[in-house]
Amino acid sequence: MSEKNFEIFLVATPGLEQPLAAEARALGWADPEVQPGGVTIHGGWPDVWRANLMLRGATRVLARIGSFRALHLAQLDKRSRKFPWAEVLRKDVPVRVEATCRASRIYHAKAAIQRVERAISEELGAPITPDATLVVKVRIEDDLVTFSLDSTGESLHKRGHKEAVAKAPMRETMAAMFLREMGYDGTQPVLDPMCGSGTFPIEAAEIAAGLAAGRSRGFAFENLASFQPAVWQELRARQQPASAVAPRFFGSDRDAGAIRMSAANATRAGVGDIIRFTCNQIADLQRPDGDAGLVIVNPPYGARIGNKGPLYGLHAAMGEVFRERFRGWKIGFITSEGGLAKATGLPFLPAGPIVAHGGLKIRLWQTGPLD
Structure with missing residues (x-):
C-alpha cells in the first residue's frame, strides 16, 4: 500500500451513490467514481480521517490497504503472512476478519477468514476476537484478494448527539x-x-x-497503527463553524x-x-x-x-x-x-x-x- 495514495471506498445507502459522489466532489476529492453501493476516491490516511469527519452521506469509510492474487488457500495463507500488518494494525488492539468470495477458486469464506486471522495473530500478535470493533474486510473476486480496513466503527449515521429516536426513523x-x-x-x-x-x-x-458531521463521536481509525493524533487534532481544529x-x-x-x-x-x-x-x-x-x-x-x-x-x-x-x-x-x-x-x-x-x-x-x- 502506498503511504500517500490508496483507494478509499465510501459506503453509501444503495440508491444514494450519486449525491454522495457530489458531496465528496464538493469537499475537494477529485474524480469520485460511483460504483454499486458506494463511491471510490483516492488519498492517504488524512483523507480517510477527513471523510469520516466531514461526509454526511457515507455510512462508513473503507481503506483499501492492499491486494494480491491467490488461487488457493495455501497461497492466501503465505501472502497474508507476508502482508505488512504492523504498518496499519496495533498488536494491542483486538481485530476480527470478515470475508466474501465471488467467482474465485477460493470459494469458502470461513476458510479464508481462518487463514487471514491466523496470519494476523501469528505474524503481528494482535488478538482475534469475535466482538472486536476493528474489522479487516477480505474480498476475493476473480481470484484477486483485497484487504480493506473499516476505519469507521459504528455506522456514520450515528452522529453522536442523538439519544432519542422516533419509530422508523430516517437515518x-x-x-x-x-x-x-x-x-x-x-x-x-x-x-x-x-x-x-x-x-x-x-x-x-x-x-x-x-458543523462537521462526525464532530461528536469517535472512530475505529483512532486505534490503528497509522493514526497520528496530532494531525487529527489539527484537522478537527480547522473545521470552523459559521459565526451566526x-x-x-x-x-x-x-x-x-x-x-x-x-x-x-x-x-x-x-x-x-x-x-x-x-x-x-x-x-x-x-x-x-x-x-x-x-x-x-x-x-x-x-x-x-x-x-x-x-x-x-x-x-x-x-x-x-x-x-x-x-x-x-x-x-x-x-x-x-x-x-x-x-x-x-x-x-x-x-x-x-x-x-x-x-x-x-x-x-x-x-x-x-x-x-
Missing part, C-alpha cells in the same frame, strides 16, 4: 442526501411537518452552521413527545437555538415568515397497514395545505408508495432513484417551486 446519512437531491445548499429555510425525532431540520441546520445562522429551520409534529424529543436532540447537536419545533396537525401548518425554501417530509407509507385508505386522505390533505400556503416553496415527499405521492395532487418531477430503507424501497418525489 441522518439518508436525510442529508435527500436534502442534497432537493438542491439544499445551507441557505434555504427547511421545514419538516412530520419531524419525528427531528432528523431533517437538525441535518439542515448543521449544514448551514458549518438565522433561525430558519422548522419542525412540527402532532405528537408532543416527538417535539420534546426533537428539541432535546437539536440542543445536544448545538443547533437548538436556530430550529423552531411546534406541536400541531398538518391542517394547522402555516408557512414561516420570510423567503421560500424546502418542505421535506417522510410520512407514513402504510407498509404494514392493510387499509391504506386513511393515508390517501392524509396525503391529499397535505397536498392541499402545500398548494394553498406554500407558494414558491419546493416540496419533497419520501415514500415507498408512488400512489400516495400522487394522491397529494402536487406537480412532481420524475421520481428519484429507488433507495433501500429498512427492507423497503423508497423514493424521493419532489416538485419545483410551487406556483
